Amino acid sequence: MTKLTETQTIILSAGAQRPDNIALPLPKGLAGAAAKMAVNRMIALGWLQEVDANLRRKEPLWRETGDGHGTTLVVTDAGLLAIGFEPVKAKMMSSTRAIVQAQPVAKPPTPRAGTKQALLITMLRQSDGASMQEIVEATQWLAHTARGAISGVLKKKLGFVVTAERIEGRGTVYRIEGPVS
Structure with a gap:
């Protein structure tokens, strides 16, 4: 299986969150040759599909075909599966394109056992959470590294809901919301 880049x-x-799973507009800062290269790679992998744009519905254009028509980019079922979304239903429109509605797959992330990331998750899942000082002592990370792991890996990459609460005598205490293990 191909590993997805951040882009x-x-x-x-x-695209999975937009009506009709339209992948446009692309992220800010992605334009020109870099955008073309990224999109062509995703089309080759089957994650995006170039389809006729419905100009009456003012769908964003990927490129113009030269005959007064244009194309847009749609996330395919394979693209949804690549990010952990399961295609649920497809309703046929008057055009030849289907609208795909997606729901997230209920598969919790499972970190490798014995890693500092797994230790951090275990600490934050405790009912009393973990203070920054406790995290630093347990992982031997600097405080800024621990905060980066919480916001970058746990929140953004793995999708955990992490809360922070200031507690007298302990400082800021972090917890992962949800079922306690």
């Missing part, structure tokens, strides 16, 4: 994940995730 590919952003494009597919945004």
Whole structure:
């Protein structure tokens, strides 16, 4: 299975949330040759499909075909599966394109056992959570590294809901919301 880049994940995730799973507009800062290269790679992998744009519905254009028509980009079922969304139903429109509605797959992330990331998750899942000082001592990370792991890996990459609460005598205490293990 091909590993998604951050750009590919952003494009597919945004498209999965839009009506008709349209992948446009692309993320800010992605334009020109870089955009073309990223999109062509995703089309080759089967994650995006170029389809005729419905100009009456003012769908965004990927490219113009030269005959007064244009194309747009749609996230395919394979693209939805690549980001962990399961295609549920397809309703046929008057055009030849189907609208795909997606729901997230209920598969919790499972980190490798014995890693500092797994230790961090275990600490934050405890009912009393973990303070930054406790995290730093347990992982031997610097405080900024621990905060980066919480916001970047746990929240953004793995999708955990992490809360922070200031507690007298302990400082900021972090917890993962949801079922306690």
